[in-house]
């Protein structure tokens with residue numbers, strides 16, 4: 001008799017554990033989906049407001065320029081951004 005009771009209890013515990021694991025899996029999948037959607041929204045946002053973020057500063061004259069227009073130079077493991085090749089040359093002369 002006690003053996004059957006033990007078996008039933010173990011079965012219940014097993015079922016509960018499986019249920020909890022399933023719930024966690026479903027929850028994490030939902031979270032991942034939400035994060036993906038958030039990223040999508042974040043990716044779409046800059047196209048609406050192109051000027052608001054991600055400007056880099058010219059190391060020579062201090063002007064702000066968009067990263068795709070900037071001239072990037074890596075020297076001594078440190079990256080430097082310039083607004084134009086003129087600024088890059090100016091900086092190269094002074095250093």
Ligand SMILES: [Zn+2]
Nearest residue numbers: 058061083087
């Ligand atoms: Zn500059």
